[in-house]
Amino acid sequence: IMQDFTGKTVVITGAGSGMGRAYAKAFAALGCKVALCDVDREALAETQRLIRADHCLFMHVDVADANEVLEFSQRVEAELGPAHIVINNAGIEGSAQPSWKTSLDTYRRVMEVNYFGVVHGTRAFLAQLQSHDESWLVNVSSIFGLIGTPNHTDYCGSKFAVRGYTEALMCELKGSPVNVLLAHPGGIATNIARHDFNQRFAQHYLTTSPEAFVEALIAAIRKKRHRLVFGAGSRKSALAARLLPLGILSSVIWREMKNIIDTRHYPNK
Structure with missing residues (x-):
């Protein structure tokens, strides 16, 4: 069971802010080699200024682009060694409008980032994870991958997809060195709700600190758990x-x- 993270190569997508940055800081503090990517160059540069680790890799990546994610994985292996932990964390908000007011382009973009970003990250790094005696793949869904909520058909659809994909993948990888952890964050206080129309929702629900969630996730890996439901409103929603x-x-x-x-x-109504 993975207890000592020193020297392990940890890959984190969406590391420019929020939970991604909190993961990066926590694993760097544990003595890991960290490979961090984000589509926002300025945000990733700010994370880079905050990280204190001997071995780091920072790369601008759009996780919706399979080729960019593959290139990222190749650089990770060449510069830091094969990944021990991959956290497919990158995600974006949806329209915060009813389904009949949400454009098909929005549905596609949310699915490309939130769902296909997870698929791309999994596929690009799976061989590296399988090269170790023990490794961890962490796919981040949401409590909105457990319940469907109004004004979030695009976001819920993507997060339910992550859940289904990951639960099926967990079956496929049974008996392999790769442990799969499906994460369902509750109301985590990140900047994912960037648009004005999401602010009332954010102020009411997004109250758990990213650091608290990351601490719970690291504990889940140490305890070899395969599902993590944590954060404001999460347990009530799951129940x-x-x-x-x-x-x-x-x-x-x-x-x-x-x-x-x-x-x-x-x-x-």
Whole structure:
């Protein structure tokens, strides 16, 4: 069981801010070699200024582009050695509008980053992970990969996809050196809610610090757990998803969220 992280190569996507930056700082402090990427060059440069580690790799990568992720993986292996831990963390917010107001382009972009980014990261690094006696693949879904919420059909769709992909992958990798951890963060206080129309939601729900989530994730790896549900509202949501009939669950979710989402496009509500 992986207890000592010293010298391990840890790959983190979306490392320019939020949980990605918190992962980077935590694993660097544990003596790891860290390979960090982000699509935002300025944000990644700020992370680079904050990281104190002997062996680091920073690269501008759009995880929606399979070729860029593959190039990143090749540089990681050449410069830091094969990855021991890969955290497919990169993600973007959705439209925060009802499905009938969300463009197909938005659906595609959210899916390309949030879902295909995970697929690309997994495929690019899997051979490296399999080269060790023990390794970890961490795919980040969301509590919105456990419950469906209004104004988030694009985001929920992508995070449910990550969940399904990862649970199936977990079956496929049983008996291999690769341990798979499926993460469902609750309301983590990051800047993922960048748009004005998401601010009321963010202020109400995104209250758990990224550092607290990262601490829980490192503990989950040490305990060899395969699912992590952690953060504001996460346990309540997971329990409701497991126990409530879907019709009742959707009514409960609407009552919970109707006062903190944009309801202008719901004339019958």
